[in-house]
Amino acid sequence: MRNAPTYPLSSVDAALLLAALLRQEGPTRLTDAAARLGVAPSTAHRLLAALVHRDFAVQLPDRRYAPGPVLGEPVAPVASSHLRDAALPHLRRLVAEQGESAHLVVPAGGVTRFVATVECDAVLRVGDRTGRTLPAHRSAAGKALLAGWDTDALAALLGQLDPAEAERVHRDLRGVRRRGFALNDQATEVGLTAVGVPVPGAPGGAAISLAMPRVRFSRDRLPGWVTALTSTAAAVAADLTDESRGRPRSPGS
Amino acid sequence: MRNAPTYPLSSVDAALLLAALLRQEGPTRLTDAAARLGVAPSTAHRLLAALVHRDFAVQLPDRRYAPGPVLGEPVAPVASSHLRDAALPHLRRLVAEQGESAHLVVPAGGVTRFVATVECDAVLRVGDRTGRTLPAHRSAAGKALLAGWDTDALAALLGQLDPAEAERVHRDLRGVRRRGFALNDQATEVGLTAVGVPVPGAPGGAAISLAMPRVRFSRDRLPGWVTALTSTAAAVAADLTDESRGRPRSPGS
DNA sequence: ACAGTCTTTTCTGCCATGCGGAACGCGCCC
DNA sequence: GGGCGCGTTCCGCATGGCAGAAAAGACTGT
Known part of the structure; x- marks a missing residue:
């Protein structure tokens, strides 16, 4: 992770952080993602929907969200x-x-x-x-x-x-x-x-x-x-x- | 890529699309990224800075931006x-x-x-x-x-x-x-x-x-x-x- | 098995704040 | 010197976050 941008796009950063967390830590529930980001559940839901749309996340049958195919293997x-x-x-x-x-x-x-x-x-x-x-x-x-x-x-x-x-x-x-x-x-x-x-x-x-x-x-x-x-x-x-x-x-x- | 969300977060989507393009197509210049997304160069620069910040992109010595370590191998x-x-x-x-x-x-x-x-x-x-x-x-x-x-x-x-x-x-x-x-x-x-x-x-x-x-x-x-x-x-x-x-x-x- | 209750997820509308465009400055190359 | 590309900053407004409602799922008791 590099130095924070001088002008951060907080919504973009939240989405990217969420994607990185999925990759690093594996499947998560919506409410856990919201708590982790410090946002409302409906906001987290929108972010996850955006990740799913571009294949950075997939939703499991038990409603949890997991890393999508675009992400590499975690270290x-x-x-x-x-x-x-x-x-x-x-x-x-x-x-x-x-x-x-x-x-x-x-x-x-x-x-x-x-x-x-x-x-x-x-x-x-x-x-x-x-x-x-x-x-x-x-x-x-x-x-x-x-x-x-x-x-x-x-x-x-x-x-x-x-x-x-x-x-x-x-x-x-x-x-x-x-x-x-x-x-x-x-x-x-x-x-x-x-x-x-x-x-x-x-x-x-x-x-x-x-x-x-x-x-x-x-x-x-x-x-x-x-x-x-x-x-x-x-x-x-x-x-x-x-x-x-x-x-x-x-x-x- | 899944169905577009009913309420798209356009800035998040732009960033994720840009990351996916980097992965799929390799290194790109700032102005080419801007043209590709249909945004101003300053906007593309912000998006790329956000991607770099979370390791979804890296900047090469020739100033182009390349896929970062978080992304998987492209097809x-x-x-x-x-x-x-x-x-x-x-x-x-x-x-x-x-x-x-x-x-x-x-x-x-x-x-x-x-x-x-x-x-x-x-x-x-x-x-x-x-x-x-x-x-x-x-x-x-x-x-x-x-x-x-x-x-x-x-x-x-x-x-x-x-x-x-x-x-x-x-x-x-x-x-x-x-x-x-x-x-x-x-x-x-x-x-x-x-x-x-x-x-x-x-x-x-x-x-x-x-x-x-x-x-x-x-x-x-x-x-x-x-x-x-x-x-x-x-x-x-x-x-x-x-x-x-x-x-x-x-x-x- | 079913009904009721609680929790979680998903959807929707509103508004204020965060994002994008425009302008500008800097560095590099011809 | 001029042109081009990149990076930074300011300001207005449209988009993103919150709040609340609705839907879906999980759990408990009979």
Whole structure:
């Protein structure tokens, strides 16, 4: 993004921003788009209609609006496939050791997007969520990411929540920072609990989580999961660093 | 492109159209963008500044504006190299038989862009024009393309000319449609004459032409040139169709 | 399954503010 | 010096944003 024009066309800028957000963050509802732009819903509707008219957006059957064919692929998938390749061997080992499903997620605006999943062998297990998104402030991996955000970015996100929830998230993230891991106890789905930690130094941010049925969650096992997650995240980070230095990937390290 | 919104936002639509044109047709000058949109240069400048601000456009060192990183790859450039590969063997044979230079062109808004040239052996000959553009309504290949345009698209282009020239072009194109070929008798360069025909069914449109010094142009040879051009265009078209069906390219057919 | 209620989306009209045209200045080239 | 193209600024008015109504969809209770 370049310096703002001396004479901005605010309506044009709103439309282009909306298109860029669609591309970067994926499908959105009309009211969310309006809130994001700070305009009335009817105004957002007009902007989206203009985007659809010129193929910068398409409307899905569930009435959400998604990026249109004129827009290119967002940057994140390229970085994500790089990250995915680095992380998968480690996630597989983590799952083999702990017996629960593991996920790799990246930030995408106010949500986290699932880039990879390794499912455990149990018949009742958390399945593949690759490609899906969850609100960052509710998921374990999302909270692990948010805990590392700077004050301004975090304030912008919290400003989109109602004050009571914003305060809860704020407190929750302080706990995440203190403990070094984040917990999602059925906040995104009944019966599902997840533990997440950030991948240190991942470009653009990333986090991994172990997700399991609530009935298999145990406070006694929590420290062991946290330790395994933390060392796995460090191994992924080391692989990312080795690759950016041009070294061959070491299979286990 | 979808149905026009019931309440179009004209400034937003202009910006999005401009972005789409950049993507489809490549770099453009400010004044050409203004003419294309039918707005004042200062308005076009504002729109381009807004596009640059959100990475839908970038400005080149020569002050032209090009597509920005947010836009996806256009369909046309791929098609052009694809088209070029299909056409070159046929153009070479055409030049060997007729003894004059041949060109392959594609439409790019109100101009035609030279994608490939095969030069003849004569010392005085029409040289390589690959990468250059000519006004569509003045060049032979351009007119061959325009003759196949629908009424609305053609009216938009003619609307950019002065009324007398628009009327001449209109009449000229009627002749092109009747005869099946187009003639450029020194309209683009003194001493240069060209005969052009469309490549039927080429995605996005294409045309080929034989171009020669005016002194070598002959009304007696014209039918022979037209026949050779028409069969060459058909052969190129057949190759394009074969390739889109996944067949190996046949060297001569 | 159906009715009622609430939420979201879509449509429409009005008016004030943001957008486009005109004028001007600057830089480059012949 | 003149012509051309690009970029900036000012001002009037027409278009874009808001508000409200209508339509569509989701949710809840019986």
